[in-house]
Amino acid sequence: MRRGAPPIASLARDWFARDTTTVAQELIGCTLVVDSGTAQRVVARIVEAEAYLGTRDPASHAFRGPTPRAGIMFRAPGHLYVYLSYGMHHCANIVTEPDGVAGAVLLRAASVEHGLDVVRARRGATMAMDALLRGPGNLCRGLALSLLDNGLDLCAAESRVHVEPRAATPPLSVGPRVGITVGAGRRLRFAWRAHPAVSSPSPSR
DNA sequence: CCGCCGATCTTT
């Protein structure tokens, strides 16, 4: 952690050990803090997320049980589940529900609050600020999250990734999840209403 | 603005 950095008021494990849909909604507006080695810290506001409901959700990686890849979704809440998408992009989830019950929230977009220079170095110096962490693959690239971070405990003090609670409840929009064929129809995508960093298509209500 | 397509590799 960076010297002189403010203390982290991380969300407790019990906060994540709840209904996945609830956690997904309440993560909107929360703050993601990612430390990367040489005194580099990025702080970003979560503006879009999706709920994946484990064994009762055919779109979830946990639908077929605790496979090697998705097994972490069955274990302790408050951990990071990172996987490789389409062979080239990383996607980051936060594990939810009590230990033994599968669930996770996919982080789909965030808005940079601090560390803009660091994120631009990873994503491109000329990229529009609102696009830097827009989309799950772009979010991981901008925050330097990779398979190396799979299994990180967000509730542990020594972790390089933390989530801090939101100060106020932002206006929400809801819509169907993006990029899936099975299990579509369910409205498990949540976003900060009209926030410019939310990915397209824009969720409706 | 929209739709299509290829890249690239893990999982099924």
Added chain:
DNA sequence: AAGATCGGCGGG
């Protein structure tokens, strides 16, 4: 063979 993606390209 499909997939919790992305950026580029061509057409309207």
